[in-house]
Amino acid sequence: MTTTSRWRALTHHHLFWPVAVLIALLLVNVPFTPDFFSINMTDGHLYGSLVSIVLFGSPLILVAVGMTLVIATGGIDLSVGAVVAITGALTCSYISDQADQNTLSAVFLAMGIGLVAAVVCGLWNGFLVARMGIQPIIATLIIMVAGRGVAQLITDGQIITVNSEPYKLIGGGYWLTLPFSVFVVAAVVAVTVALTRRTALGLLVESVGGNAEASRLVGIRSTRIKIMVYMFCALCAGIAGLMISSNTSAADGNNAGLWIELDAILAVVIGGTSLLGGRFSIGGTVVGALVIQTLTTTIYTIGVPTQTNLVFKAAVVIVVCLLQSPKFRAKVFGAKGPKGPRRDAAPVEPAPAADAAPKMEVSR
């Protein structure tokens, strides 16, 4: 009885399916690379497949965290890839103009310039969406189209390479045996969670996403919240842009962050945030981004021909989304799933008792 109810509560947790898929994907690697889970210490740095998944997944996690809040307001931001390119281009071109590229103050200034540009892009998106009332997918399409042109304009159509030790740290360096980008991601995620779950901000964002007009009428400044959210999303994309250009020590206006917006949206949805807005889960997004990065790594390690990896990606996307669909679970797993097509359709079920039990388990 207790075991079943605990199991039910576990499978009904919003992170259950994303985490299950992540674990399954990680396990798939073991038959192909038996030492997949092993982590070695070389030169004071940790190396291993798990570490590299986190390292290479960092920019995606950042972009996806920003995207989560935008999607929570019922919007979408297609311009993040272009923002990644612009930030990288501005920062690298400033650094490459310096006589001594290792000067710490110059590197900080360069990063500041890049991030300010990113936030301005976000402000513009937010202005179009919130003030002008343009549909988000179209409003952000403008920077998506024009932004890569701007990035190429900054780099003069070339790939700018930099040779700066301090700048290299952000995306490719190590600190306390771990990749430095892990700390950046952890900081951004922690700040975001603190701001949205320890203050009322998250609630306000969800209320704007649920019904912008109603929240305006109860006194929430929905316009300001929306603009802030787009600025935050662009800032996250900007930091991701620093990471990507720092990791490769180069800024490529054309290809930096290409299609990252689709991956980010995918990560958000795999994490259980509805595209309709009104609720979000930062934890889910992080797991979702890790799922996508693990998938990419897995495809390489098990030696699938690279041309078929998009097909694999499509398959995993569909499987994850099907598993998350209550209706699919009801149809396929029958009695094990929720009885009705929707959970809220059958309030008579003894769900409260089942819910109450595990909460006590947790508190013990």
Added chain:
Amino acid sequence: MSATAQTPKAAPRGSTASRATRLLGDRRLPVLVTAALFIAMYVGGLSRYQNYGFGEPQVFLNLFIDNGYLLVAAIGATFVIMSGGIDLSVGSMIGFTTMFTAWLVERQGLPLLLVVPLALAVGAFGGFLMGYVIHNFEIQPFIVTLAGLFLFRGLCLVISKESISINDASVGTLAQTRVSLGVGDLSIGAVVALVVLAVAFYVLHYTRFGRRVYAIGGNEQSALLMGLPLGGTKIAVYTVSGFCSALAGLLFMLYIQSGDPLHAVGMELDAIAAVVIGGTLLTGGSGYVLGTLFGVLVLGLIKSVITFEGTLSSWWTKIATGVLLCAFILIQRTMTARRKT
């Protein structure tokens, strides 16, 4: 055009002021604004590039020749968007169709007459599958069609990583054929696109199916309560979009005479932009197919104006497209903003 019960009746009659209100309340206003802006831009182009032959009727007809495939794809997207959904697989489906047909015609030696219906059937079936998953498992269209985007682009690469040029005689003949209009001529692709436009116009505005699409886009719950076949219509809408994408792929294949795994990357966004510029709301339930035509023409005109400007490098082309798109959306928005008083 006003065959659907779209025109609001509540506008007060009489004075000039209320006539203005009535005009602003007209749902056709966004389409009219887009059409007016298109004409303004065309006239602007005329005055600037008159000496370079911008005024030739053929330059205007080239808009249809160069964008016929986009028009067909955007018409498919119109159906989906009108029903309140979205289809991101358009560009991949176009790329896949070019690849699939090029492979069948060139590598397998199948006759074009057999390949064309096959490609259309594959496209329609792909759309049907996506619609089936969207409806039956209640997964958001954005995600299902995103999976479709990955799947078809991946299948392109599975067929071949390199582009396949088409040297087949029948494809060449079709591509070369021109239909004369007196002042200029149209390609077969442009003619097909116009036929598709006419059919879509009829279906959306004059048939039961069209009204169901509008009703579902307007309010799905109400449509369901009214007893409309929700699932059937939704699945049909994605099937139509898949079919249109495959047809657009065939037209693109004719236009460019090759299959390439990277053909039409990102074209779904062009199609969606065209639909939205044409005044259709992404939330569904409101809009016109003719608006989509003007949306495509505007995007085409932006490209041809940039071509006439000549000296621009590739990145300036991107920036100019973005800026013009932005100006366009803003003007359209401010002119239609006061619709609801």
